[in-house]
Amino acid sequence: xxxxxxxxxxxxxxxxxxxxxxxxxxxxxxxxxxxxxxxxxxxxxxxxxxxxxxxxxxxxxxxxxxxxxxxxxxxxxxxxxxxxxxxxxxxxxxxxxxxxxxxxxxxxxxxxxxxxxxxxxxxxxxxxxxxxxxxxxxxxxxxxxxxxxxxxxxxxxxxxxxxxxxxxxxxxxxxxxxxxxxxxxxxxxxxxxxxxxxxxxxxxxxxxxxxxxxxxxxxxxxxxxxxxxxxxxxxxxxxxxxxxxxxxxxxxxxxxxxxxxxxxxxxxxxxxxxx
Numbered sequence: 556x557x558x559x560x561x562x563x564x565x566x567x568x569x570x571x572x573x574x575x576x577x578x579x580x581x582x583x584x585x586x587x588x589x590x591x592x593x594x595x596x597x598x599x600x601x602x603x604x605x606x607x608x609x610x611x612x613x614x615x616x617x618x619x620x621x622x623x624x625x626x627x628x629x630x631x632x633x634x635x636x637x638x639x640x641x642x643x644x645x646x647x648x649x650x651x652x653x654x655x656x657x658x659x660x661x662x663x664x665x666x667x668x669x670x671x672x673x674x675x676x677x678x679x680x681x682x683x684x685x686x687x688x689x690x691x692x693x694x695x696x697x698x699x700x701x702x703x704x705x706x707x708x709x710x711x712x713x714x715x716x717x718x719x720x721x722x723x724x725x726x727x728x729x730x731x732x733x734x735x736x737x738x739x740x741x742x743x744x745x746x747x748x749x750x751x752x753x754x755x756x757x758x759x760x761x762x763x764x765x766x767x768x769x770x771x772x773x774x775x776x777x778x779x780x781x782x783x784x785x786x787x788x789x790x791x792x793x794x795x796x797x798x799x800x801x802x803x804x805x806x807x808x809x810x811x812x813x814x815x816x817x818x819x820x821x822x823x824x825x826x827x828x829x830x
Contacts, residue, residue, distance in 0.1 A: 556616050557728055560584040560604070560632075561623025563591050565688045566647060569721025570621050570728075571597060577729055584613045607631025611639070619643040619728050622671075626663045633674040645727045646671050647720070648680040650738050650804075651787075658790065659783035679727040680736040684801075685791075687714040687741065687820045690750060693762075694828045697754065701762040706772040708748050708764050710795035713740035713803055716815035718823070726809050739806040742814045746796075750817060757821040758828055769793075 557574055561567040562583035571593060574581045582598040585591050591599050600613040604625040614620070614635050622632065624647050636644065648668055651661030671678045693703045719741070727734045745753070748764045755762035769789055776785035795801065806814055821828070 556580045556582055556598075556618060558582045558584060558613060558617045558620040560602075560621060561625075561647075562593065562597075562599075563587075564623065565686065565717040566720050566724065567621070567623060568593075569718050570724050573721055573725035574728065577725070579729070582613060582617060584610075604628040604632055607635065610635045614639040614641065617641060620645070621724050621728060622646045624648065624664060624667050626667065629667055629670050633670060633676070636676060637674055641676055643728065643733060644671060644674075644676045644678045645724050646678060646680050647724065648682045648736075650682045650684045650740075652680075652682060653738055658787040659781070660787045677733045679734045681720065681724050681727060682736060682738040683715045683720045683723075684740040684804075685712050685714045686720070687716050687817060688824070689714070690754070691824065691827055693751070693754065694830065697758070697760065697762045697828065701755075701760060702765050703747075703751050703762060704765045704767045704771075705747060705792075706767055706769045706789065707792040707796040708766045709746045710792040711744045711746040711798065711800050712791075712795050713742070713744050713801040714750075714817065715739065715741040715806075716820045716823075718820075719806055719810065719814045722810040722812075723806050726811075734809065737806065737809055738804055739809075739814075740801065740804045741817065742803065742805060743817055744801040744803065745817055753818050754821050754828065757818055758825065 557579050559567050559570050563585050584602040586603050588599040588601050602609040602613045605628050648664045651657050652665045696703045751762050751764040
């Protein structure tokens with residue numbers, strides 16, 4: 556039995572799909588089972604990392620688990636996992652942990668990784684770069700006039716499709732021996748102007764990128780994340796704009812196929828862009 560936490564999110568749903576396709580028994584942890592929308596063959600358990608007493612039942616009989624990074628709330632889960640004899644743990648982390656200065660985001664993920672290592676459970680850390688799914692935040696602006704506003708238009712990154720993150724995590728869960736920690740990106744270095752152009756072409760709508768100041772972007776971001784996280788994100792964009800292109804680290808050796816392109820991701824998420 557394999558447990559998938561964060562099972563109803565962008566990554567978790569793809570892990571569930573990959574595991575079912577491999578013929579595995581899957582159990583999902585979610586705070587709201589009635590609205591999970593998961594396939595009927597999945598055992599769905601109610602649970603919340605911030606309420607550790609909800610976790611033992613979900614871990615009973617589980618050999619391996621995917622752990623979504625609930626920052627600062629892993630201790631209770633890990634204690635119950637050790638008591639239940641969990642064999643393998645795959646943690647969603649971030650490439651930011653490998654940066655010379657991990658920043659706020661990388662530091663938070665490093666603390667998670669340290670906690671997992673201290674538990675003694677065999678573990679693989681899945682460390683993707685920025686998610687393509689982050690660009691769904693543009694959907695409202697595209698629908699309301701086609702102008703996507705942000706700082707650092709030439710910030711080039713290699714965002715990764717959540718389907719590929721799910722495939723890497725599933726490979727780590729299914730391997731006979733624990734995989735080494737996996738850092739990876741999408742297949743293309745694309746700046747924000749290029750990504751908006753691709754969205755425009757795939758959706759068949761007019762869309763353009765319009766630069767705003769860092770201060771304007773910061774004022775918007777702090778409504779959705781801590782100030783330090785906003786500063787980290789803006790610093791990433793600033794560095795990417797000055798870097799001349801993102802390094803490509805393909806997950807193909809792990810997943811056995813080329814990763815999805817940005818255009819294929821937009822095609823896959825057309826309905827979400829049009830909501």
